[in-house]
Each structure stands twice: as structure tokens, then as C-alpha cells.
Amino acid sequence: MPEVWGPAVAVVVAIAGWFGYKSSRDTASEADSGEAQLAASPSSESDSGQTAQPQGLQDAPEFEQPESVSSRMTRLRARLASSGALGKALLSVFARGDLKASDWEDIEDTLLSADLGLEATDQIMEALRTEVKVSGNNDSERIREVLRQELLKLVDLNADRELHLEPGEAEDGQKQAAAALVVGVNGVGKTTSVGKLARILVAEGNQVVLGAADTFRAAAADQLQTWGERVGVEVVRSDKEGADPASVAFDAVKHGLETQADVVLVDTAGRLHTKGALMDELGKIRRVMERGTQIKETLLVLDATTGQNGMAQAKVFAEVTNVTGIILTKLDGSAKGGIVVSVQKALGVPVKLVGLGEGADDMAPFDPESFVDSIIA
Ligand SMILES: Nc1nc2c(ncn2[C@@H]2O[C@H](COP(=O)(O)OP(=O)(O)OP(=O)(O)O)[C@@H](O)[C@H]2O)c(=O)[nH]1
Known part of the structure; x- marks a missing residue:
């Protein structure tokens, strides 16, 4: 059964902590049926009638203020x-x-x-x-x-490294959250990157919803929820280990539309059982998300310290899904900056963001000139 974890509702269930309420409907079957359509209807309540609502200011938990992009660029260079x-x-x-x-x-x-x-x-x-x-x-x-x-x-100075996550407009004129799917092999830093990216988007004034579609590892949803809690971002998750990731992705988009969010970021498990299985899983996640909105970015997360070894796996992801950008993590732990060049060449996709540490704000948009200057300084 999927859950929406949100700061506002959490105040209501104060004993249980800041966050958490369950929507009462399991939409897995809906996601599977192929018939469900998501509609952006801000006035409609969630299926359980328990849409997260802002509580009084005095009850509102204090959230962290994520660092601005310009300040982190200077710090992380x-x-x-x-x-x-x-x-x-x-x-x-x-x-x-x-x-x-x-x-x-x-x-x-x-x-x-x-x-x-x-x-x-x-x-x-x-x-x-x-x-x-x-x-x-x-x-x-x-x-x-x-x-x-x-x-x-x-x-490549001319590559488009913008994150295209502007919300669109549905036929009925309602705001339609932009969706981004985050994929990659396990352990490369996907969940961390989704958390860090949420902070960047929040710092830029966006309302963000996170989808914990990494249902393979139960701790991944908890990890994502912690990231969300820190900046007041709602996390849609399932309490069932091994739940259908497409169902969670579907619910995340649905919740994003209902709450008029700007961006829905979906974390995935990235288990590379076989190429066919991966294609089926990511294909299904994409299909159900696209019933509600457009997936504007598919970001492949790659660990810079794995160097050329990580490349073969990265290529499989690029083959099974339409990757629009790369998040290169752990560049702080690597003297091997050349990976930026080789991964772009191998996949034909630009590095858009780099992870530069385990800290919450240790991620920055990739700036080619700063990068080159820093590795040859
Ligand atoms: N030094 C450093 N560590 C990082 C960076 N990004 C992530 N990590 C660390 O890498 C480890 C794995 O990160 P996760 O986000 O759990 O990786 P994942 O890809 O979601 O893993 P699975 O859920 O198992 O697929 C954690 O210890 C992170 O703190 C980075 O940019 N720099």
C-alpha cells in the first residue's frame, strides 16, 4: 500500500513523529491495469480524502534552508x-x-x-x-x-546542460508537474542524488514531490524520506518491500498533480538482473508515469570512482532507456576527472550535475570551464 509522507500531516500525527500518513488505496492494480489516467485536479482530495494540507504556522516544523547554487559552486570548486x-x-x-x-x-x-x-x-x-x-x-x-x-x-562547451524541469500545462489549464526519473546501477549514489537534487530545486523555489520507487531495498525509501523531511518535501513510498516500483512511481506523479507540485523526482532500484528485465521494469515505470505527465529528464547516475569499469553498465542503461543527462557522483573521491569526457563520448549525453561529497549540499550543476580549470590548475 503506497503512502504519502509529508511534513504537514505529520504534525497531526505528532506522536508518531513529524512525518507520515497513509493513503488508503493501493493503486498498484490501477497502475497495472493500463486504464488509469491521472488528472491534475488540485481541488480533488486524495483517494483517502487525506490530502496533505498545510498546518498552522506555529505547528510547522522548521526545515533546513538548502544552500543556493552560486554559493555551493564557490565552495565546491x-x-x-x-x-x-x-x-x-x-x-x-x-x-x-x-x-x-x-x-x-x-x-x-x-x-x-x-x-x-x-x-x-x-x-x-x-x-x-x-x-x-x-x-x-x-x-x-x-x-x-x-x-x-x-x-x-x-x-564540449556547447552541450545543453540545463535541467528541463519546468512544469507544463494540462489541457484543462492546470499546472502539470514535470517528472524526472533517476536510474543507475546500485550503490552509485542514486538515492543521495535524488535527495540532493530535491534540495537544489527547493532552493530555487520549486515545490517538489519524491517517489521512492527503489522498492528493492527497504532502507532506500527511509533514506529518501529523511532527505525529504529535512527540506519539507513529501515522499511517496510503499511500506511493502518488493512492491511494484511502477505503482509507487504512478502514485508519486498522481500526488504531484494533486498537490500542484512543480517537479516529481522518482528514485529507482537499478538492479541489473538482465538487460531485458531492466528494460521491462524501466519501461513500465515510464509508461505509468507518462499517463499523468511528461518525463522531462531521465538522469543516469554514475560513480566517477568506478572509472571505465562503470561504463559498460552505464551503456546498458543508455540502451534500455532514453537518458537525457548524467549525474556524476563521487567526483570528490576521484583524481580521474577524465571520466567526464569519456562518459559523454560513450553515451552521447551531457554530464548535467556532479556529486562532490556526502554532505547534503555537495552537488552542483556541471560547469565545463570551472571543471577544466580545476583539473589543470
Ligand atoms: N564522497 C561521495 N559520496 C557519495 C556521493 N554521492 C553518494 N555518495 C555515497 O555513496 C553511497 C551510496 O549512495 P546511495 O545514494 O545509497 O546509492 P544508491 O545508488 O541509491 O544505492 P542502491 O539503493 O543500493 O541502488 C552513500 O554512502 C553516499 O553517501 C558523492 O558525490 N561523493
């Missing part, structure tokens, strides 16, 4: 891909003076071990060799500038 690591390693080779074949091999190894991938490494090697041959010197500023220009080309 130094954590980007172990600041300066690539630049320092390369310049130390160039500082050797006349470069021998073994020095060029060191340069190549450095680029490869930064997870840039073969193709990008070749491209950078070519540019550096040309520069050294043409200018005849190994001036560190010049080398750094060539490296910077090549990396900027590779990272």
Missing part, C-alpha cells in the same frame, strides 16, 4: 576531481626538458589513468606533440593552455 591533479602530473613531465620517447609514454599514461579514454588521450597527445614541435620549447604556461583548449573541446 576546489573538490572537483582532486583539484589540479592532472595538470600537475603532466607539467612535471614537461619540466624534464627535452622529451624522450619514455617521457611521451608517461604523458600518455597520465592521461589514460585520468580516465580520459583512448580516443581523447590520442587527441590531446597529438595537440601537445604538435605544440612542442612547433614552438620548440616546453613552456609550462603554453603547455597548460594547449591542454586547457583540448580539454574544453573534449568536454
Whole structure:
């Protein structure tokens, strides 16, 4: 049975804590039937007649104020891909003076071990060799500038990195929440990323609903609920371990429409049993969500520390669902900033957000220029 966990109602059930009430109807069958249609009807109550309503101000719990995007960008810049690591390693080779074949091999190894991938490494090697041959010197500023220009080309300054999560309008003129689906292999940081993204959206003034469709791991819903509680965002979840994730996703969209939310973010389990099973599961989640609104973003979460190893699994996700952006997590724990380049090349999708720590506001929109400057600083 799905539940909607919300701060306002939680005040009513104060003994049980801040959050929690159950809607009385199990919509799993509805989601499965293929006939259900979601309608944005703000005036209609939830099926149980218990739509979360704001309580009096004096009873309202105090929520955290998420950090603004500009402030977090400044704070997190130094954590980007172990600041300066690539630049320092390369310049130390160039500082050797006349470069021998073994020095060029060191340069190549450095680029490869930064997870840039073969193709990008070749491209950078070519540019550096040309520069050294043409200018005849190994001036560190010049080398750094060539490296910077090549990396900027590779990272792609023109990619669309906006999150397109503006709410739409239904045929009856009602606001229609934009939906985003968050997918990826287990353990990469999906639930954490959904929580952090909710904070960014709240900081920007959006009303957000979270859907805990990772029903495979019971703790994932609790984890998401904690994220929601901190910033006053409602979390739609099921109390049944192994419940149908599509049913929860359906309910989350439904609740988002009923409450006139701006954005519905849905967390998924991402168990990679087989490609076919994954396709079936994500396909069903998408179908039921799209009965109510548009899925405007499908964000693939990738762990930067897994480097090239994570790429094969990422490709499977990109094959089974239409990924619109990448969230690259744990970039703080990796000196391998080159993964940004290789993952974009492999999947043909831009990195839109980066995770830079375990803190609640340790996520930032990906800014290619800051990124390149920080890894070669
Ligand atoms: N250092 C660091 N740790 C992170 C980051 N993002 C997530 N983590 C940590 O990664 C671990 C796994 O995160 P989860 O959000 O539970 O991962 P998940 O993909 O939802 O996992 P499943 O529910 O098992 O599929 C947690 O310990 C997070 O704190 C990040 O950007 N930097």
C-alpha cells in the first residue's frame, strides 16, 4: 500500500513523529491495469480524502534552508576531481626538458589513468606533440593552455546542460508537474542524488514531490524520506518491500498533480538482473508515469570512482532507456576527472550535475570551464 509522507500531516500525527500518513488505496492494480489516467485536479482530495494540507504556522516544523547554487559552486570548486591533479602530473613531465620517447609514454599514461579514454588521450597527445614541435620549447604556461583548449573541446562547451524541469500545462489549464526519473546501477549514489537534487530545486523555489520507487531495498525509501523531511518535501513510498516500483512511481506523479507540485523526482532500484528485465521494469515505470505527465529528464547516475569499469553498465542503461543527462557522483573521491569526457563520448549525453561529497549540499550543476580549470590548475 503506497503512502504519502509529508511534513504537514505529520504534525497531526505528532506522536508518531513529524512525518507520515497513509493513503488508503493501493493503486498498484490501477497502475497495472493500463486504464488509469491521472488528472491534475488540485481541488480533488486524495483517494483517502487525506490530502496533505498545510498546518498552522506555529505547528510547522522548521526545515533546513538548502544552500543556493552560486554559493555551493564557490565552495565546491576546489573538490572537483582532486583539484589540479592532472595538470600537475603532466607539467612535471614537461619540466624534464627535452622529451624522450619514455617521457611521451608517461604523458600518455597520465592521461589514460585520468580516465580520459583512448580516443581523447590520442587527441590531446597529438595537440601537445604538435605544440612542442612547433614552438620548440616546453613552456609550462603554453603547455597548460594547449591542454586547457583540448580539454574544453573534449568536454564540449556547447552541450545543453540545463535541467528541463519546468512544469507544463494540462489541457484543462492546470499546472502539470514535470517528472524526472533517476536510474543507475546500485550503490552509485542514486538515492543521495535524488535527495540532493530535491534540495537544489527547493532552493530555487520549486515545490517538489519524491517517489521512492527503489522498492528493492527497504532502507532506500527511509533514506529518501529523511532527505525529504529535512527540506519539507513529501515522499511517496510503499511500506511493502518488493512492491511494484511502477505503482509507487504512478502514485508519486498522481500526488504531484494533486498537490500542484512543480517537479516529481522518482528514485529507482537499478538492479541489473538482465538487460531485458531492466528494460521491462524501466519501461513500465515510464509508461505509468507518462499517463499523468511528461518525463522531462531521465538522469543516469554514475560513480566517477568506478572509472571505465562503470561504463559498460552505464551503456546498458543508455540502451534500455532514453537518458537525457548524467549525474556524476563521487567526483570528490576521484583524481580521474577524465571520466567526464569519456562518459559523454560513450553515451552521447551531457554530464548535467556532479556529486562532490556526502554532505547534503555537495552537488552542483556541471560547469565545463570551472571543471577544466580545476583539473589543470
Ligand atoms: N564522497 C561521495 N559520496 C557519495 C556521493 N554521492 C553518494 N555518495 C555515497 O555513496 C553511497 C551510496 O549512495 P546511495 O545514494 O545509497 O546509492 P544508491 O545508488 O541509491 O544505492 P542502491 O539503493 O543500493 O541502488 C552513500 O554512502 C553516499 O553517501 C558523492 O558525490 N561523493
